[in-house]
Amino acid sequence: MSNRFTEMLNSHDVLLADGATGTNLFNMGLQAGDAPELWNVDEPKKITALYQGSVDAGSDLFLTNTFGGTAARLKLHSAEKRVRELNRIGAELGREVADKAGRPVAVAGSVGPTGEIMQPVGSLSHALAVEMFHEQADGLKEGGVDVLWLETISAPEEYRAAAEAFALVGLPWCGTMSFDTAGRTMMGVTSSAMVELVESLDPAPLAYGANCGTGASDLLRTVLGFAAQGHSRPIIAKGNAGIPKYVDGHIHYDGTPELMGDYAVMARDCGATIIGGCCGTMPEHLRHMREALDTRPRAGEAPKLEEIVARLGAFSSASDGTGDDEPSERRSRGNRRRR
Numbered sequence: 156m157s158n159r160f161t162e163m164l165n166s167h168d169v170l171l172a173d174g175a176t177g178t179n180l181f182n183m184g185l186q187a188g189d190a191p192e193l194w195n196v197d198e199p200k201k202i203t204a205l206y207q208g209s210v211d212a213g214s215d216l217f218l219t220n221t222f223g224g225t226a227a228r229l230k231l232h233s234a235e236k237r238v239r240e241l242n243r244i245g246a247e248l249g250r251e252v253a254d255k256a257g258r259p260v261a262v263a264g265s266v267g268p269t270g271e272i273m274q275p276v277g278s279l280s281h282a283l284a285v286e287m288f289h290e291q292a293d294g295l296k297e298g299g300v301d302v303l304w305l306e307t308i309s310a311p312e313e314y315r316a317a318a319e320a321f322a323l324v325g326l327p328w329c330g331t332m333s334f335d336t337a338g339r340t341m342m343g344v345t346s347s348a349m350v351e352l353v354e355s356l357d358p359a360p361l362a363y364g365a366n367c368g369t370g371a372s373d374l375l376r377t378v379l380g381f382a383a384q385g386h387s388r389p390i391i392a393k394g395n396a397g398i399p400k401y402v403d404g405h406i407h408y409d410g411t412p413e414l415m416g417d418y419a420v421m422a423r424d425c426g427a428t429i430i431g432g433c434c435g436t437m438p439e440h441l442r443h444m445r446e447a448l449d450t451r452p453r454a455g456e457a458p459k460l461e462e463i464v465a466r467l468g469a470f471s472s473a474s475d476g477t478g479d480d481e482p483s484e485r486r487s488r489g490n491r492r493r494r
Contacts, residue, residue: 172431246298338476346380364391408435
């Protein structure tokens with residue numbers, strides 16, 4: 156299968172993705188508790204500006220404003236009957252921006268978690284999860300996305316359900332998980348376990364990796380964990396712009412544009428092919444990331460953990476979630492979550 160995204164993935168040494176959706180929209184006036192997806196219809200100029208900001212900063216791809224676009228998430232805003240409409244329009248706005256860029260830019264259809272816990276721990280069945288992801292992906296395909304982009308997933312069961320839904324739609328896809336609990340996802344998945352999961356899927360994602368989580372340092376440690384498994388599938392790194400801090404009544408991420416430039420280069424040297432930012436990442440961060448990737452040569456080897464800490468800051472936990480230094484109680488809890 157070949158389309159704009161797959162061609163870019165094959166022809167580029169590294170692709171720069173976009174930055175934060177929520178952080179940028181809050182700066183445009185979105186209020187806490189509002190559904191960003193409703194802005195695809197109610198504030199289309201602001202969504203177009205969101206996409207354009209990434210393109211102008213040098214991004215090779217950007218994600219649509221559809222992260223919470225499943226029926227389960229939209230039901231919280233009495234919009235569960237508008238799944239196809241909101242996803243289609245979010246994608247159409249992106250398609251317009253990308254097609255006017257004057258260079259190849261891919262539109263990635265953002266698909267986030269349902270917010271429900273899947274069986275057997277929770278009540279969401281595999282079949283219903285597939286149905287919800289399928290409905291969302293259909294709308295994104297209709298709107299013209301180049302690739303479906305699963306992100307911020309914690310549970311392997313939800314990752315599998317999305318993969319099945321995407322196969323029904325017939326579009327290529329990428330998928331990231333969020334490692335935010337001492338090197339594991341909230342449901343206990345390690346970097347090595349994610350690689351095993353990805354390689355077991357049919358169709359497998361074109362690229363996989365990590366997004367969000369804690370700080371950039373932790374995310375790069377996870378990327379090193381992916382690379383250590385020895386597979387050739389492209390790796391995605393989409394880390395937060397530093398650590399969130401509560402300042403004057405607002406959440407502020409302390410990562411400077413210069414730090415994110417360092418992060419981008421180090422992510423590439425850790426083995427990532429698609430590099431972007433998550434929470435807190437603004438166009439100014441992306442511009443520094445673009446410049447750093449374009450002007451700084453590759454290192455001869457992956458950075459050591461000590462170098463990552465020296466450049467980007469300390470890890471949030473002593474363990475990456477995969478070692479024998481964890482207490483046995485922590486390991487057993489993680490094993491229970493993974494079932």
